[in-house]
Amino acid sequence: MSNVMIEMNNIHKKFGNNHVLKGVDLTVNEGETVALLGSSGSGKSTLLRCINLLETPDAGDVRINDYSFTASKINKHVKLEARRRTAMVFQNFGLFANKTALENVTEALITVRKKSKSEAIEIGRKYLDKVGLLEQANQYPSTLSGGQKQRVAISRALALDPKIILFDEPTSALDPELVGEVQRVIRKVAEEKVTMLIVTHEMDFARDVADKVAFMSEGQIIETATPSEFFTNPKNERTQKFLERYLQRFSYSI
Amino acid sequence: MGKIFDFQFMIEIIPSILKGIPFTIMIAVVGFAVGIVIGLFGALFKIYKVPVLNKLTGLYVSFVRGTPLVVQILLIYYAFPILIKLINFKFGTKIDISWIPAVVFMFIAYSLNAGAYLTESIRASILAVDKGQMEAAESVGMTMWQAMIRIVLPQAAKISLPVFANFFIGLLKDTSLAFTAAVPEIMGQAKIQAGRASRFFEAYIDAALIYWGLCIILERIVAFIEKRNKESA
Incomplete structure (x- = not known):
């Protein structure tokens, strides 16, 4: 049995009267790429944000590899510990607008990981190279295309060497012709056995890149399976409906 | 004739x-610099709704914005001798009010005045920075202060620049009221x-x-x- 990177037990989250997460359980093993699917409003992004505590869960337990916490005991310190074990790639890139591409990658290495500037720059250049953006190292985000921005965000996440990288709809804000370059980079990262949890609406991409698919509906994960099993032989009725709708949309476009 | x-x-x-130029510039620069520091803290108190300080900041901003500058200048100018008399009386000290040049009172008056206006404009600039910037900084493990100082405030400062520039020009002209407190600007x-x-x-x-x-x-x-x-x- 491989090392567990994420283990969530019975996670609950409410926004006012809106009960978004109703007891979610999720396990992600080391080196695994897990795609989190589900219709809009099913709680996928909220679940992701409950791992690095950009949202605070109301109840439940979370373990990030060697670090465990329980929802009722979350404070500033717990948040920092959780965030220092994870990295996130946002839908809207979340690049620091006042920093160059390279500085975006080195910033946390210097301020959080306390690496020397020269070491940070070396690491930063290595990871920018990995996503094919070494030439753009000194450009500001405003001068980069959406696809380039997201690749910088991915190299920033990789450089932190986190236990897991959380992707929150990484291609949803991109122009269609830029989706491919970002997906290719994520696929490359997956091949290197970096642990990833990806919220996405791109079914083909999920099928292609994921080792495991988790399907969320109405605040719960109702089905977890390998991609081939999930897409060809879904067990749950709601999963079947969801996939039918998706396939229908697909046939329309033909 | x-x-x-x-x-x-x-x-x-x-x-x-x-x-008179050195006095004019000194009052404007000191008022502006101290005003930015006050404004920064005031803005943070308000944004993070710090208990008590948030309310005090609101009261301070309301008072300064609701009273004419010349009245504030005269209040400071006449309040200080009384304050020093009180200190002398209470602690038996013998501070002579004439030791303190009038321009020092003006530093205080203009700083407090600028601080109130800048509280509001700095608050607006911080809120104008995309909320995602703070989240992104937190997601890589930065503390709130690190994120503020290294990511959010530099962007807020850039947004503020035209406002600050206008404000400083206004402040420079407003220093002309300091003559009411016998400052030779x-x-x-x-x-x-x-x-x-x-x-x-x-x-x-x-x-x-x-x-x-x-x-x-x-x-x-x-x-x-x-x-x-x-x-x-």
Whole structure:
């Protein structure tokens, strides 16, 4: 049995009267790429944000590899510990607008990981190279295309060497012709056995890149399976409906 | 006397009025610098709704914005001698109010005034920075302070620049009220010179031209900084 990177037990989250997460359980093993699917409003992004505590869960337990916490005991310190074990790639890139591409990658290495500037720059250049953006190292985000921005965000996440990288709809804000370059980079990262949890609406991409698919509906994960099993032989009725709708949309476009 | 407009007098007194410039600039710069520090804390108290301090900041901003600057200047100018008398009385000290130059009172008055206005404009600039920037900084493990200082505030400062520039130009002109507290800045000097020959119009024309000149120089500097800023991002 491989090392567990994420283990969530019975996670609950409410926004006012809106009960978004109703007891979610999720396990992600080391080196695994897990795609989190589900219709809009099913709680996928909220679940992701409950791992690095950009949202605070109301109840439940979370373990990030060697670090465990329980929802009722979350404070500033717990948040920092959780965030220092994870990295996130946002839908809207979340690049620091006042920093160059390279500085975006080195910033946390210097301020959080306390690496020397020269070491940070070396690491930063290595990871920018990995996503094919070494030439753009000194450009500001405003001068980069959406696809380039997201690749910088991915190299920033990789450089932190986190236990897991959380992707929150990484291609949803991109122009269609830029989706491919970002997906290719994520696929490359997956091949290197970096642990990833990806919220996405791109079914083909999920099928292609994921080792495991988790399907969320109405605040719960109702089905977890390998991609081939999930897409060809879904067990749950709601999963079947969801996939039918998706396939229908697909046939329309033909 | 006898002349309707004494051009020669107007030219003659220019050097004397120019002597007021250091006071004018000092009051504006100190008021602005301290005002930014006050404004930054005020803005953070308000944004993070810090208990008690949030309410006090609101009261302070409301008072300063709701009373004329000249009234604030006179309040500070007359409050201090009373305060020092009180300290002398309470602690048996013998501080002499005349040891403290009037310009120090003006530093306090203008700083408090600027701090209130800047609280509001800094607050607005911080809120104008995309919320995702703070989240992104937190997601890589930065503390709230690190994120504020390294990511959010530099972007807020950039947004603020035109507002700050306008404010500073306004402040520089408002220093002309410091003469009411006997500070020999440009306006004070103009009044002194005017009084010597009872030629007020000439002296005030000088004062107007000097303020105008200072503001033109400032506008040039601001335009230069803005241009450079645009190029860097």
